[in-house]
Amino acid sequence: MTTSALTTPRPSTTRPAPGTMQIVGPMGDRYAEILTPAALEFLGQLHERFVGRRHEILVERQRSRQMIEDGIDPDFLAETAHVREDASWRVAGAAPGLSRRHVEITGPTDPKMAINALNSGADVWLADQEDATSPTWENVVGGQLALRDAIRGRLAFTSPEGKTYALAHTDLRAMPTIVMRPRGWHLIEKHLRFVDRAGQTTSASASLVDFGLYFFHNADELITRGRGPYFYLPKLEGRREARLWDDIFTFAQERLGIPHGTVRATVLIETLPAAFEMEEILYELRDHCAGLNAGRWDYLFSIIKSFRCRGEYFVLPDRSRVSMTVPFMRAYTELLVATCHKRGAHAIGGMSAFIPDRRNPEVTAKAEEQVRADKRREATDGFDGTWVAHPDLIPFAREEFEAVLGERDNQLDRLRDDVHVEAADLLDIRSASATGATVSAAGLRTNVSVGVRYLESWLRGVGAAAIDHLMEDAATAEISRSQVWQWIHNGTRTEGGVPITAERVEALLAQIVDDFPRTPGNRIADAADIFRQVTLGEEFPTFLTISAYSQHLVRGTAPSAPTPS
Template sequence: MTTTTLLTDPPTSTGDRPTAPPAPTSGTMTVTGPVRERYDEILTPEALAFVAALHERFVAPRHEILLARQHNRQRIADGMTPDFLPSTRAVREDRSWRAAGAGPGLERRHVEITGPTDPKMAINALNSGADVWLADQEDATSPTWTNVIGGQLSLLDAIRGRLEFTSPEGKSYRMTSPHLEDLPTIVMRPRGWHLCEKHLRFVDRAGVSASASASLVDFGLYFFHNTSTLLARGRGPYFYLPKLEGHLEARLWNDVFVFTQDYLNLPQGTVRATVLIETLPAAFEMEEILYELRDHCAGLNAGRWDYLFSVIKSFRTRGPRFVLPDRSAVSMTVPFMRAYTELLVSTCHRRGAHAIGGMSAFIPDRRDPEVSMRAEQQVRGDKRREVTDGFDGTWVAHPDLIAFAREEFAAVLGDRPHQIDRRRDDVHVTAAQLLDVASASPDGTTVTGAGLRANVSVGLRYIESWLRGVGAAAIDHLMEDAATAEISRSQVWQWIYTSTPTEDGAPITRERVEALLTEIAGSLPRPEGNRVDAAVDVFRQVALTEDFPTFLTIGAYTQHLVGSDVD
């Protein structure tokens, strides 16, 4: 494997931005969304030329992996049982290769705070005292045009130490320090391969246009505008890669990194990526994913909520033995989830990479000490389990939880930045263990009426929030994002499909859920600007129709966000 190092001096640049070659001759990237105040700082001709170059080079391979996803989903639906790949056995058995590992500022990742990139939330995250801020343009961000470009502006200003915000009520928010070395290291999460950005369109020489990949837009604009400054300030362009379903998708991201570093005259290995293992297919290819990204990879993350969504989605039509109980009953200690996390830790440490734990959804309430106490207990227990199992860091969703998570990691790690040297050679996870969904309910699946109501209520209220442009929502003292909403609506769809009964013996039917949906929608407040009726329509489309949309966000984005008032 080629040894790589991070660049310590910024590349040749004009101001803060690298000098880029001209736009590709085959077409241009055209802005179709409104250009508001300061948008021209992000949507520069040079940055758009770079995004166009990314689109031109990677549009075809992106379509190929999306088609491969469809084929794989159908094969599983038809009865194929996922397994470790025979064709990549040599990669798994070769003990000589290692991942690139941490870049500057990523050596210590005990506590990472996640959150959207609007100015207020960005400042709160940067002032939180966490080791890392996951700047989330994906599941915690509703992809309105305002949020997409506004988030890029927040990151632009934060990296230059000048981000500030005044709320409509007159409250001011400022960064505690203008120096990146005093703040959490920023790791940006772009949107997944399955999403498009319909406000940017690539127009070829024949006048044919196509929406840009949301992944490449988020990645490209952030990388182009900020890499020089990050490197000059002792950090680097770091990314979380979401929703990957296998090593060929990791290879595509690696190709993007190689192309980008060449395009902007940067040494190979400047980029660092952490991959979220949040789909069932990816769990069988962790080692191969690390291998494909080995010159750019810092580690893997246990994206537990999307992982549960992927399990439900994969086996939704495969009968009762793949039906999970109430969402609240599926903890990280059930055997099939424990197999997933133990495999992740052992895989990462064998290859010299960080294993980062997942999100505990509990959040405190500063006005309710009892709620805050329960949140502390839940988070402490969750983080104690993770660090004891060998994780090198973890996620929290609220600044008030950082101290508790940090204490649990310090109790095991002390001053050590990580525990990669703990190899976990005792772990031997089989395909059967990863697929043992029935282990979540050893006494038989139990779905309660309260669990059904909670899924409908949370799904509906989150979608309503998302349609208003708010992608991370505190609901019933839990932090909900697109991933948890996906679990809620997918369980409802599967329970209807399998006629799963609740504890009173009554089957869950479309009519029963429709009545519950109408009741809950009727009880919700409807202030000016609410999107309750639209949220009801979306919930019906993603949970109550015969077909199962692969992601609730795809149709909702096209139908309700593009060109809307909130956009």
């Protein structure tokens, strides 16, 4: 979508009706197919009913973070012990197209990437409107258009170079099952504004926008074509957030006349608080739940963020040295598998960041070796499926899972009664350094380089970027910048004894900016400024994308309409 194809709505001179959603972002080709009056009315209803509870959740998150910073460690909840001890309940489980999830491919929802994912041969496509998507207005609406077209078997794309892409199948049942991931509760959509009953306007919740537009336009069509409205839920921190999503699903189904329980959700366990409430999350979503996913990169970010001010014990070594085999990560994944299978839910493994390079056999061989080992461990541990980020990795992952599962769709019957995880196991952060893993000068440079180069890509609208043969997204960028912040503020020294300081990071930033190719339209200077803001300041921004979005990705918004005095 080019800038010239966008037109900004004129500000209304009349007072907007309470409970309505206003478009204040520019309108482009076919945007009216997504931002219809009926769809906006549905978004308004979602916001009127649930945006207050969203605010309460964000306040609760702040309170919980402060408790951990003050030295109160998270623990399994005494008040919900009855939920964990009640052996009778189960989640809804698989729905059409979700029984076999051996290999899921993840990726953004732009037309080219959507076609590649749907032609990949994976069992599931995680259609990612969150960490793998830079939330430009064009990507938000364009992603909804691509999903709408794909579900109806009519998605096609021609690149600026003239290369054409088309779906290999038009029957939805012959494609990977689509599971859409909306943005998290902490994010807003500034190109839409909700008018409340007092006539005040606020930016829309990005979660409700992404979910609402997808559900409104596609739920009936998905069901008609033998699938259903399925979602990955990101960044949840506990049972109350799961209950909110369950209430949203119930309301949306009732509002559009869809049977209760048609929706299926898979929850990403990618925050430290959520690891202590896995069973409670399943319980709250039990009518609509298919499983849990081990979102390993955001989980590491959450640990760093939670304990960043708690001293040397909680300082992690280089990201590359924190593998899935360190004890606290093993505890997290084994607890996830045991919890899921106890309740009839799928356990889906995480994404190995290695990606192949078709022009470099050595890189591809290393990626295959790493991915095979990762997926072999997951299948052996009891996971029912896993993630990959590139179509060429699907055969390797599938072979490893089928070596364990054979022709079975899953291994839900493997209950993992041998797993006994205590709070101390999840909090044994020091175990990452027990084998001698340290912070290195190379690790510091990698964090700065990856963080800045990813942000440069993100500012250009590309939310999943191949950097140094690894797939980087917002989650891995968060690890990079949060580790650097933590190292500086804890007086960490590299294994060579050199202190990590703001001055040293500034010098690295200058080198990286100087070395960056001077391609037309590059955003390296802006990326360095953002990295500096979220890494070198005294305060620690909870997410690097919040201020970066407001500063750089919001465009063409019309002034608010008059509000009552």
